[in-house]
Amino acid sequence: MGADLRRARAAIAAAFLTQGLVFISLTTRLPRIQDRWDLGELALSGVLLMMVLLAGAGSLLAERLAPRLDSARVLRAGLLTVAASVAVAVLAPTTVVFVLxxxxxxxxxxxVDATGNMQAVALEHRLGRVVLPSCHGAWTLGGVIGAVLTIATAHVAWSAVALVALLPLAAAFAPYLPRDHGEAATTTQTDVPWRPIVLIGLALVAFYTVDTAAATWGPVYLDDTFSAPEGLVALATLPYLxxxxxxxxxxxxxTERVGAVRLLRVGAAIAFVALTVVVAAPSWPVAVLGFTGLGCGVAVVAxxxxxxxxxxxxxxADPATRQARVDAVVARFNQFNYAGALLGAVMTGAVGAGSLRVGFAVPLVLVVALFWLARAFAPADAVAAPADA
Structure with missing residues (x-):
């Protein structure tokens, strides 16, 4: 691997890590946000719904901008937007400013979601081997750091949380992978094989339903259902991450040794058992064990x-056409992410308005679909073929 690719890989990992750290820093503080702005489960679900829908709009915007401006530039713009918006939300003097x-x-x-994955996919193709799991692992590492920070700073002034905005600000200046779309970037993508891609997308919906439910409602679950100590509610998220x-x-x-299909089916079985433990847990430590197993089971789906x-x-496809197709697919494919986030964040809260045990039955049912959908992941094994040759 050349020096430029090493720097780009480090930069892409930093973007994923930053995204995870900021997101988990916010979601693990949802009980505190609820108290600060006096939000019930349904009101919080409405705010999360707005955020998810606008994230989908941001992903579609990335699809339009990336071919014209380069995905690296759009990624930087997204990181700057995250930095500014987090500072505004944390320091907001009124509910209206907070929502804005x-x-x-x-x-x-x-x-950032769309262009970060565009960058990671481009790196994967240039290296000729699977690297997306470790890139997403950087997101998870950032989430772990965010959860630890939440536990460690549970009693600091709320305004201090705004310091998190410095991280995406710094990441915006990292050396991302330059991308030459060539003339094919302006062509239409009518020959993209959407039907098999949709099957993979349904698995992504199932994953993000589970993932967002754990990250968003896990701390609230421990707080409301078990009255866990306030400083420990982030443990719903930390062991999972x-x-x-x-x-x-x-x-x-x-993935290279076991194969994507088999790996996903084993993970789905683990996730099903883990979610059953979460739903039936008699105490918050048992629920934490369930969330931990869940993290193992669904880790590589996304x-x-x-x-x-x-x-x-x-x-x-030739390299230029492939680049244009992949960018279009990654941006649109990212919409499955938000469909799952919608189910995980909004449906879990809405269905579980009376009891979050019932709410967590939503991801429990959907994770079963991963057993059938795993067969659509066979193309992921082909990515590693050049490296094995």
């Missing part, structure tokens, strides 16, 4: 989804 800050954060979230991060960091090798979708999009 979260709205802007939603747009920035979508921009640690387990997920460890699996993702070795996910590149696991990165392998993007690998498989990008492999299908770029099949039998």
């Amino acid at each position: 800050g979260l709205a802007a954060y939603g747009v920035g979230l979508g921009l 640690v387990a997920s991060g460890l699996v993702r960091l070795v996910g590149d090798r696991l 990165p392998l989804s993007f690998s498989a979708a990008a492999a299908l999009a770029g099949r039998d």
